[in-house]
Amino acid sequence: MIKIKINPQCAWGKDNEIRAYIEAIYDRQNKYGVDIDKSYADIASDVNENGTTNVKNFIDPKRLELVKSEFEVIKERGELQYNDFYTEQVAHPLLTCNSVYDIVFDDKVIEIAKNYFNCVPAVTNVQLRKSKATEQLEQHIPGNGQTTLFHCDKDSPRFIKFFFYLDDVDESNGPFTYVKQSHIKKFEGWDSKYRWKHREISSIYGEDSIVKQCGNVGDLVIGNTNGFHKGTKVTKGERTLLSVYYSVHPTEWRDTYGGKIRKEDYDSLPDHKKPLADFLVRSET
Numbered sequence: 001m002i003k004i005k006i007n008p009q010c011a012w013g014k015d016n017e018i019r020a021y022i023e024a025i026y027d028r029q030n031k032y033g034v035d036i037d038k039s040y041a042d043i044a045s046d047v048n049e050n051g052t053t054n055v056k057n058f059i060d061p062k063r064l065e066l067v068k069s070e071f072e073v074i075k076e077r078g079e080l081q082y083n084d085f086y087t088e089q090v091a092h093p094l095l096t097c098n099s100v101y102d103i104v105f106d107d108k109v110i111e112i113a114k115n116y117f118n119c120v121p122a123v124t125n126v127q128l129r130k131s132k133a134t135e136q137l138e139q140h141i142p143g144n145g146q147t148t149l150f151h152c153d154k155d156s157p158r159f160i161k162f163f164f165y166l167d168d169v170d171e172s173n174g175p176f177t178y179v180k181q182s183h184i185k186k187f188e189g190w191d192s193k194y195r196w197k198h199r200e201i202s203s204i205y206g207e208d209s210i211v212k213q214c215g216n217v218g219d220l221v222i223g224n225t226n227g228f229h230k231g232t233k234v235t236k237g238e239r240t241l242l243s244v245y246y247s248v249h250p251t252e253w254r255d256t257y258g259g260k261i262r263k264e265d266y267d268s269l270p271d272h273k274k275p276l277a278d279f280l281v282r283s284e285t
């Protein structure tokens with residue numbers, strides 16, 4: 001098992017939150033056992049040490065093309081949850097896109113997450129979002145476009161997001177960007193505000209600590225987004241992104257936005273995958 005790296009000074013809720021976090025892991029170990037496939041330990045260790053990793057050619061791009069097509073269909077039907085000049089977002093992809101199931105509950109994805117948490121974790125949210133080129137300054141982009149500024153998520157003191165690019169991503173179309181080791185190394189006053197400009201973060205951590213995770217459709221980028229991160233602003237073209245959040249406790253800890261699953265889809269998951277949906281709200285529709 002990996003030796004979990006966590007720092008109370010880097011958690012929004014400090015010591016109490018860390019204690020509750022560790023208890024949540026023990027609870028899940030007791031409930032669901034610790035049968036973990038070690039072949040994915042290196043990937044989990046990299047995220048544990050550095051806060052992010054990029055696994056090349058992780059998944060068949062065809063599976064991701066299906067998700068992108070479903071996104072476009074939902075958009076054409078006028079059923080996006082949110083739509084502005086920078087961001088287009090689908091609400092609750094587990095309710096609206098059949099193709100995401102296959103990825104969210106993929107065996108390899110689950111094994112990486114198990115290696116990271118030392119227990120069977122659970123999905124807390126899924127997001128499907130397109131970002132489009134703009135010349136606006138980051139601080140003037142509305143809604144979820146604010147994720148183009150550095151921030152540390154409040155969902156948990158230690159959790160992970162799996163990012164699947166649905167377009168090839170270079171420096172110009174929005175790479176997920178992470179300050180290496182900022183999940184365990186913060187600075188005095190890091191929690192005095194939520195959004196930080198690039199130059200502020202760069203002057204504290206140094207430009208060399210900032211990793212832009214460029215990659216192709218099929219690569220898997222992972223981040224513990226309790227560290228400083230952002231989606232670098234798209235300046236050319238667009239980027240559609242599927243994000244899957246794994247954690248060991250529900251999002252209600254911090255009132256963050258949680259994911260939903262249809263009850264019948266939950267019922268049809270194989271028994272060994274049901275714990276992965278422990279924290280998804282069951283919807284009848």
Ligand SMILES: O=C(O)CCC(=O)C(=O)O
Binds near residue numbers: 153175177229241243
């Ligand atoms: O768009 C991205 O690459 C990062 C999104 C983000 O900031 C987040 O999921 O918290």
